[in-house]
Amino acid sequence: MTIYRFFIDQSMVRDDLILLSGDPGKHARVVRLRPGEIFQAVTPGLLYSAKVESTSPQGLVGRVVSAVPIEPPDFEVHLFAGMIKASKMDLVVEKTTELGVASVTPVICSRSVPNPDESGWERKVSRWRRIALSAAEQSRRTSLPEIRYPLSFDELTKGESAPIPEGKVILAWEGLSGTPSDLGKIVAGERRVSVLVGPEGGFSDFEVEAALSRGFIPVSLGPHLLPAETACIMAVGLVVFLLHSSAPGS
């Protein structure tokens, strides 16, 4: 049986009661949680198990059975994704959330699809946050990825967005596609890695030069040229896998 997990605000916990309302309350109604059933609730820092006491049209009230501190992650992988068609970005947000990404930031590159106006971004970012929330609940994460407003390629490479990008910065560069990759050695032992992936059509020569002169490390993701959204998913999945496999004690 599936035990449902909800991301909630700490304000929803009062002593040993959890009051699910708003979006998590709606979600609990959709999945038809009934009195006596167990669910999980995640706040920044605590993972609760609770038993449903009563339901209402607004949500439900649960009694805390246990509360376990959430360990900080061993490592963080941040994705900077050259902006592509919004529907493909939906897939990138969903899949990289499942894979454990710490943050996703769309990046406006010279070959990116045209930007919507500012209200367009607000709608898009809200949508990606809902997708990330749902993917995080379903894949039983203990934290939500941060979905950020877009940055321009210049902001990112000129240091105007510091401390973003975080940690060691990897440039997934299709110019290296087909050459064996030393990505494993490059990320071994790191605690924070950012990966920058180009839009459909790749980075311009000028962008590659700017990224390299900023110290970003070019890597190949494998033998094949990949569509942008597949490259984003693989970049995050590969770095998570390689960091996990090289973690102390493994």
Place this chain on the structure above:
Amino acid sequence: MTIYRFFIDQSMVRDDLILLSGDPGKHARVVRLRPGEIFQAVTPGLLYSAKVESTSPQGLVGRVVSAVPIEPPDFEVHLFAGMIKASKMDLVVEKTTELGVASVTPVICSRSVPNPDESGWERKVSRWRRIALSAAEQSRRTSLPEIRYPLSFDELTKGESAPIPEGKVILAWEGLSGTPSDLGKIVAGERRVSVLVGPEGGFSDFEVEAALSRGFIPVSLGPHLLPAETACIMAVGLVVFLLHSSAPGS
């Protein structure tokens, strides 16, 4: 400018002319290839470049400019995917084709979604073959992945389908999820690797036992529990990446 690539039958090549008709002919009309433009055509073994001579409602005639033998791949990765919802299988076929998969075989497991009747399979497999063809053309592969009719888990593990699964067989087992993975060491230097991934909900205990007793090697795909379709994509992408990185000369 994009140079379009078409997978064709050798029978479409006559001396130094290529006659695109049928599906590739339709595709050439859709992308509006014009006389004088260059396109590529792939047969099993040869990669042609050709220049459009004339177009017709059925397709076009091109004159061969060059024909280059296609090298056999350095390695093959075969996917055996516990059957999941057909729409999710669509994504698996598209993404693993982009990543270079050699074949995709749906596997009927005890927790798979119910099977369609036989005519249902015919429609589904045809659909997946069209998706694979389109993904292979767009990602500029030099070979098509084989999309096979489903096998039952028993056929696969009892050896009734020999020589399938090919080469060393990896079992992506969520029971190991979270433990560091030695997948890199396990596949290093192999030329043919098959990966077996469970359906939504995973393999049953009985199935895991049967797979292990058949010598399939259990591995973890990383620290997180992944939805079945994400696990399929990552399993293929990881093994391709690791084989490529461990190839002789790298």
